[in-house]
Amino acid sequence: MNKVLQSLQPLSESDLRNNLVLGQYTESEVRGQFLPSYRNEPGVAADSRTETYVALKMFINNWRWNGVPFYVRSGKRLPTRVTEVVIHFKRTPHPVFGQNAPENKLIIRIQPDEGILMSFGLKEPGAGFKAKEVSMNFHYASLEQIKMLTAYERLLLDALNGDATLFARTDAVEACWKFVQPILDFKQDPQSLYGYACGTWGPKESDDLLRRDGREWRFPCKNLTNTDYCEL
Numbered sequence: 001m002n003k004v005l006q007s008l009q010p011l012s013e014s015d016l017r018n019n020l021v022l023g024q025y026t027e028s029e030v031r032g033q034f035l036p037s038y039r040n041e042p043g044v045a046a047d048s049r050t051e052t053y054v055a056l057k058m059f060i061n062n063w064r065w066n067g068v069p070f071y072v073r074s075g076k077r078l079p080t081r082v083t084e085v086v087i088h089f090k091r092t093p094h095p096v097f098g099q100n101a102p103e104n105k106l107i108i109r110i111q112p113d114e115g116i117l118m119s120f121g122l123k124e125p126g127a128g129f130k131a132k133e134v135s136m137n138f139h140y141a142s143l144e145q146i147k148m149l150t151a152y153e154r155l156l157l158d159a160l161n162g163d164a165t166l167f168a169r170t171d172a173v174e175a176c177w178k179f180v181q182p183i184l185d186f187k188q189d190p191q192s193l194y195g196y197a198c199g200t201w202g203p204k205e206s207d208d209l210l211r212r213d214g215r216e217w218r219f220p221c222k223n224l225t226n227t228d229y230c231e232l
Helices: 002-006 013-018 151-161 170-186 204-211
Strands: 020-026 028-030 033-035 053-058 070-075 083-088 105-111 115-123 131-139 193-197
Touching: 002 170, 013 020, 013 170, 020 170, 020 204, 053 204, 070 204, 193 204
Parallel strands: 020 193
Antiparallel strands: 020 053, 028 033, 053 070, 083 105, 105 115, 115 131
16 A cells, blocks of 8 residues: 555646646535535634545556546535445447447445445347446345444554554655645645535536546445435
């Protein structure tokens, strides 16, 4: 992990202008409840430029990931709380089912509903070469005989046992700060902050960031109609 962090491609002025989206949530009504903007939260200055959302396109300069784009986003006041990693497999040069066939994806859900989902294109029965998206999944919740520890329970237990495997080393923390510092400096630019309504997945500019590359963010929740719980 330390080697990967130290291989992060430094963000240039062009990267900050074109591959970074910073946002701050604005007021809106979600499920009949009025939610104030960040600047109207208690203790927050009326002209605060503190970001509550970030989306970033980044690269890792090593032999394994050279030229592969990584898209990262995180924010507050989104529709729900969810953490996952989505791996998009590269399309073949000559796809049998056409350029619009579903992409093969591997989704690693960290929280909630921890598990793994494999999404891929399957040929529809009958004549022709049309594929539709199907999936296979695994949920840790199905292992009823195993008690899942929460993140803090695991870390506290490891600390008591003297196991530092999941703890960050000093050089890893320094590498992270070195990568992030240009973003902290850039956010002082008055044009760098975009608004987004509470209960949405972020500013439209974050969608534009992926759309330029012919991609889009994955909608992470199987069902989010009447609950905040995000099913894989």
